[in-house]
Amino acid sequence: xxxxxxxxxxxxxxxxxxxxxxxxxxxxxxxxxxxxxxxxxxxxxxxxxxxxxxxxxxxxxxxxxxxxxxxxxxxxxxxxxxx
Numbered sequence: 001x002x003x004x005x006x007x008x009x010x011x012x013x014x015x016x017x018x019x020x021x022x023x024x025x026x027x028x029x030x031x032x033x034x035x036x037x038x039x040x041x042x043x044x045x046x047x048x049x050x051x052x053x054x055x056x057x058x059x060x061x062x063x064x065x066x067x068x069x070x071x072x073x074x075x076x077x078x079x080x081x082x083x
Contacts, residue, residue: 018069021042021045021067022043022052022065022067023039025064025067026061030064030066035066038050044058047081048051
């Protein structure tokens with residue numbers, strides 16, 4: 001079958017396989033209060049990938065949550081050599 005549209009979007013991503021800090025944000029104030037600059041004290045830590053609804057005291061939580069991860073992304077460098 002000939003498709004006239006792109007089937008897949010390929011984007012960069014990081015697979016995190018470690019413990020991260022998790023903080024619920026039921027009032028969705030994290031962006032307004034700039035939690036991305038100064039992360040408040042987290043109430044939970046959990047391993048990702050995972051589902052926060054499996055964690056204690058979060059079984060019925062549906063809403064915004066923030067994760068803090070101190071890992072730096074790996075960057076690849078492409079070098080072209082012209083001879």
